[in-house]
Amino acid sequence: MTRSALALLALVASAAMPAAVGAQRAAPPLPAKVDPKVAALRDAALKDDVAWDIVEGLTTEVGQRLAATEAEARARSWAVAKLKALGFRNVHVETYQMPVWLRGEESAQIVAPFPQQLKLVALGNSGATPAGGITAPVVVFKTYGDLANAPDGSLAGKIAYVGNAMQPAQDGSSYGTYGVARFVGPALAARKGAMATVIRSIGTDHHRNPHTGGTNWPDGVTPIPAAALSVPDAELIERMAERGKPITMKLVLTPRFAGTGTSGNVVAEVPGTDPKAGIVLVGGHLDSWDLGTGAIDDASGVAITTAAAKRLLDGPRPRRTIRVVWFGAEEPGGFGGKDYARVHGSERHATAGESDFGADRVWRFEVNLPDSAKPVADRLQSALAPLGIGRGAGVGGDGTDVGPTLALGVAAIDLNQDGTRYFDTHHTPDDVLDRIDPEQLRQNVAAWTTMLAIVANAPEEIGAVTPRR
Amino acid sequence: MTRSALALLALVASAAMPAAVGAQRAAPPLPAKVDPKVAALRDAALKDDVAWDIVEGLTTEVGQRLAATEAEARARSWAVAKLKALGFRNVHVETYQMPVWLRGEESAQIVAPFPQQLKLVALGNSGATPAGGITAPVVVFKTYGDLANAPDGSLAGKIAYVGNAMQPAQDGSSYGTYGVARFVGPALAARKGAMATVIRSIGTDHHRNPHTGGTNWPDGVTPIPAAALSVPDAELIERMAERGKPITMKLVLTPRFAGTGTSGNVVAEVPGTDPKAGIVLVGGHLDSWDLGTGAIDDASGVAITTAAAKRLLDGPRPRRTIRVVWFGAEEPGGFGGKDYARVHGSERHATAGESDFGADRVWRFEVNLPDSAKPVADRLQSALAPLGIGRGAGVGGDGTDVGPTLALGVAAIDLNQDGTRYFDTHHTPDDVLDRIDPEQLRQNVAAWTTMLAIVANAPEEIGAVTPRR
Numbered sequence: 001m002t003r004s005a006l007a008l009l010a011l012v013a014s015a016a017m018p019a020a021v022g023a024q025r026a027a028p029p030l031p032a033k034v035d036p037k038v039a040a041l042r043d044a045a046l047k048d049d050v051a052w053d054i055v056e057g058l059t060t061e062v063g064q065r066l067a068a069t070e071a072e073a074r075a076r077s078w079a080v081a082k083l084k085a086l087g088f089r090n091v092h093v094e095t096y097q098m099p100v101w102l103r104g105e106e107s108a109q110i111v112a113p114f115p116q117q118l119k120l121v122a123l124g125n126s127g128a129t130p131a132g133g134i135t136a137p138v139v140v141f142k143t144y145g146d147l148a149n150a151p152d153g154s155l156a157g158k159i160a161y162v163g164n165a166m167q168p169a170q171d172g173s174s175y176g177t178y179g180v181a182r183f184v185g186p187a188l189a190a191r192k193g194a195m196a197t198v199i200r201s202i203g204t205d206h207h208r209n210p211h212t213g214g215t216n217w218p219d220g221v222t223p224i225p226a227a228a229l230s231v232p233d234a235e236l237i238e239r240m241a242e243r244g245k246p247i248t249m250k251l252v253l254t255p256r257f258a259g260t261g262t263s264g265n266v267v268a269e270v271p272g273t274d275p276k277a278g279i280v281l282v283g284g285h286l287d288s289w290d291l292g293t294g295a296i297d298d299a300s301g302v303a304i305t306t307a308a309a310k311r312l313l314d315g316p317r318p319r320r321t322i323r324v325v326w327f328g329a330e331e332p333g334g335f336g337g338k339d340y341a342r343v344h345g346s347e348r349h350a351t352a353g354e355s356d357f358g359a360d361r362v363w364r365f366e367v368n369l370p371d372s373a374k375p376v377a378d379r380l381q382s383a384l385a386p387l388g389i390g391r392g393a394g395v396g397g398d399g400t401d402v403g404p405t406l407a408l409g410v411a412a413i414d415l416n417q418d419g420t421r422y423f424d425t426h427h428t429p430d431d432v433l434d435r436i437d438p439e440q441l442r443q444n445v446a447a448w449t450t451m452l453a454i455v456a457n458a459p460e461e462i463g464a465v466t467p468r469r
Numbered sequence: 470m471t472r473s474a475l476a477l478l479a480l481v482a483s484a485a486m487p488a489a490v491g492a493q494r495a496a497p498p499l500p501a502k503v504d505p506k507v508a509a510l511r512d513a514a515l516k517d518d519v520a521w522d523i524v525e526g527l528t529t530e531v532g533q534r535l536a537a538t539e540a541e542a543r544a545r546s547w548a549v550a551k552l553k554a555l556g557f558r559n560v561h562v563e564t565y566q567m568p569v570w571l572r573g574e575e576s577a578q579i580v581a582p583f584p585q586q587l588k589l590v591a592l593g594n595s596g597a598t599p600a601g602g603i604t605a606p607v608v609v610f611k612t613y614g615d616l617a618n619a620p621d622g623s624l625a626g627k628i629a630y631v632g633n634a635m636q637p638a639q640d641g642s643s644y645g646t647y648g649v650a651r652f653v654g655p656a657l658a659a660r661k662g663a664m665a666t667v668i669r670s671i672g673t674d675h676h677r678n679p680h681t682g683g684t685n686w687p688d689g690v691t692p693i694p695a696a697a698l699s700v701p702d703a704e705l706i707e708r709m710a711e712r713g714k715p716i717t718m719k720l721v722l723t724p725r726f727a728g729t730g731t732s733g734n735v736v737a738e739v740p741g742t743d744p745k746a747g748i749v750l751v752g753g754h755l756d757s758w759d760l761g762t763g764a765i766d767d768a769s770g771v772a773i774t775t776a777a778a779k780r781l782l783d784g785p786r787p788r789r790t791i792r793v794v795w796f797g798a799e800e801p802g803g804f805g806g807k808d809y810a811r812v813h814g815s816e817r818h819a820t821a822g823e824s825d826f827g828a829d830r831v832w833r834f835e836v837n838l839p840d841s842a843k844p845v846a847d848r849l850q851s852a853l854a855p856l857g858i859g860r861g862a863g864v865g866g867d868g869t870d871v872g873p874t875l876a877l878g879v880a881a882i883d884l885n886q887d888g889t890r891y892f893d894t895h896h897t898p899d900d901v902l903d904r905i906d907p908e909q910l911r912q913n914v915a916a917w918t919t920m921l922a923i924v925a926n927a928p929e930e931i932g933a934v935t936p937r938r
Binding site: 143 | 611612618633657857937
């Protein structure tokens with residue numbers, strides 16, 4: 001029995017018995033009615049082609065779009081042209097400055113006890129080895145917890161390997177639990193004296209494609225070379241370690257920080273009729289890592305939210321302005337989302353939500369709405385149910401790009417995508433158009449269209465909330 | 470980017486850039502250390518055979534165990550003998566009275582426009598047709614929301630069909646969203662005048678096995694005949710409806726309420742050394758529906774929690790008493806859980822948690838702990854991670870059996886099982902031993918063993934919490 005069912009059954013008290021037995025049993029609440037106009041928009045969106053057109057276009061005509069590089073600038077130009085062609089209003093770019101990190105050479109071998117070539121990639125923000133590489137003993141930690149328990153200074157002169165036991169999770173929660181080994185593991189290894197670190201990819205596949213992704217250096221920690229091995233290569237090292245013989249690795253990683261560069265957010269709007277009702281902010285991120293073409297991360301997110309907004313753009317003006325943002329520089333540290341909140345945080349926002357978890361179907365929604373707008377969630381529940389979307393019991397408010405805006409107290413509506421296979425290709429060379437299932441992409445557009453039709457036109461006041469965290 | 474990752478990244482502030490740029494960045498918190506004794510118990514449990522022995526035994530030697538029947542009484546005797554043989558203390562049965570519902574004949578045909586036989590089963594607590602059945606026009610509602618929108622009185626003399634678009638969800642949340650059509654849909658149809666109702670099974674498979682399950686009759690609503698069609702049969706009716714011709718169904722359902730009967734909870738304990746530290750309550754439910762042998766619902770739940778407690782029983786006495794309860798009569802309305810709270814609610818409980826979502830692996834844990842015991846959750850996170858178990862961002866507190874106890878303010882620890890395939894066989898004749906994967910069953914035992922080893926021995930005070938709902 002699950003939480004939603006439990007809550008519902010609580011409403012019918014000690015029901016489930018004939019009327020002669022038991023205490024008072026209240027009738028359950030009825031579901032909210034579905035506005036036929038909303039249903040029509042939803043069902044038409046199941047035939048959408050705009051989202052595919054955007055994903056196909058970005059991945060074919062631009063490809064990889066590493067933050068603050070010339071490729072990301074080209075992607076912004078592509079975005080502006082596309083959004084104008086679609087008829088959006090107030091299309092423009094908002095730029096900001098940020099540090100530029102560029103990938104270099106990357107290779108590794110086990111030198112002893114069993115010489116073998118490895119597949120790895122540098123983590124974003126990684127430090128560098130000398131051009132000729134380093135050769136050092138490897139200390140094997142099967143988990144991040146094991147690394148944390150290592151005595152300070154014990155890794156001096158060594159390469160720290162950190163494994164993980166990540167499994168797929170539909171809600172992506174395993175990314176948080178196991179992702180720490182990438183987010184902050186290299187900094188921890190550095191503080192314990194390691195000269196470099198290699199982690200098992202934060203991924204759920206068994207291909208020889210390593211998963212990149214950003215790592216973070218707290219104040220006072222000098223970046224060390226930090227890379228991710230493919231899962232099979234990580235398992236190879238663990239099997240060698242089980243044999244009890246010392247492991248020596250040669251590692252070449254020559255990424256570099258290339259000063260300060262320009263990134264930017266691309267903004268477009270569907271103007272509303274009631275400026276006081278607040279903006280409905282939606283979007284995804286335009287930048288990508290440099291290994292694939294950023295199809296599921298996150299061309300699909302900008303495509304889905306834009307295609308949904310386009311459906312509102314083509315109908316009667318909604319009450320609230322819908323603002324679509326193709327955020328820049330999410331991957332290396334959420335720069336676009338922070339800049340958006342800096343520039344626009346003082347404007348009245350009704351809700352914010354982003355699409356940044358691939359292109360598989362939406363399976364659940366969760367909200368963080370003020371009491372005045374609780375009926376909005378009930379209407380979402382009724383209208384989304386025919387798409388196979390359930391209502392989660394948690395509090396909404398996900399997202400790196402809208403996170404800084406949500407932190408200001410803006411209400412949140414999350415449309416959760418099925419993440420079961422997301423971490424099979426996340427941040428790998430396989431993040432390309434072939435991963436997109438057009439039918440599931442259309443279901444996403446239908447879900448976002450439904451959400452926008454309900455939220456942008458909701459007669460209720462949607463004021464501030466307590467952020468989830 | 471998911472919620473856990475977002476929260477973690479918030480800790481490292483605007484990190485992800487070289488130290489020369491950006492504001493103050495704090496070091497992330499370190500993971501909790503894993504007690505080697507806990508790790509040893511966990512790893513040994515991955516070779517457990519006790520859980521399999523219980524599931525195999527109950528499904529072979531008892532089989533179906535419908536609540537308040539002679540079969541459930543036999544199951545209680547089996548349970549007492551097994552728990553005593555395993556060495557548990559204070560093994561006993563606590564009985565209570567409840568209404569008895571028994572299945573009768575059940576069959577249905579489409580009479581017109583296209584005569585076809587249908588596969589269906591009565592819902593628990595269903596009313597009955599006359600012995601010769603009824604023949605009536607069918608009104609087709611594709612969703613529960615559509616049924617709710619039907620005018621009052623519009624279903625007089627008719628059979629209401631209610632469909633759903635349920636999809637699998639790892640966390641089971643779709644059961645709540647779509648299950649309403651079963652939990653309360655028949656009562657709603659009755660209030661609108663329907664003489665009977667047939668729903669599309671609350672299930673995610675495409676076999677011709679209908680899914681039974683309890684339905685609820687609020688005060689003042691007279692039970693009507695209520696049944697679930699297999700998914701293919703439901704789709705058949707929807708395809709017929711799309712052809713626009715009237716549909717007539719013959720329906721025979723002859724279940725009956727058979728007065729008041731006896732059900733009971735089976736209780737066993739691992740005595741603790743510190744009676745003031747509170748009881749750690751774990752368990753599952755002993756009763757089952759009558760179509761299969763209740764392997765995944767819920768022989769596996771009592772087996773997993775008992776096997777884990779057995780591992781603590783065989784070691785040094787834990788600080789807290791571990792109480793294992795094989796609850797009775799969960800399926801028709803949670804009678805065992807309510808009776809437990811009535812009898813034991815005034816005793817000091819530290820935590821409560823149940824296993825009632827199949828036998829597939831635990832993928833996530835969530836807690837509802839007082840501030841004084843927050844480090845317990847951190848230790849769970851470190852110790853469960855090697856089993857592939859992540860920490861969810863939600864608040865724990867699931868379960869029909871422990872629900873009434875949790876409602877009293879007892880802290881909750883949920884070990885969430887992967888529900889992706891649970892609703893393929895839930896409440897069908899296919900809920901038999903063949904559905905149990907021994908490897909995943911063992912992972913469950915390891916997870917519960919880890920939880921018990923940490924929680925039953927936690928030095929922290931674990932006091933009252935605000936219940937999740």
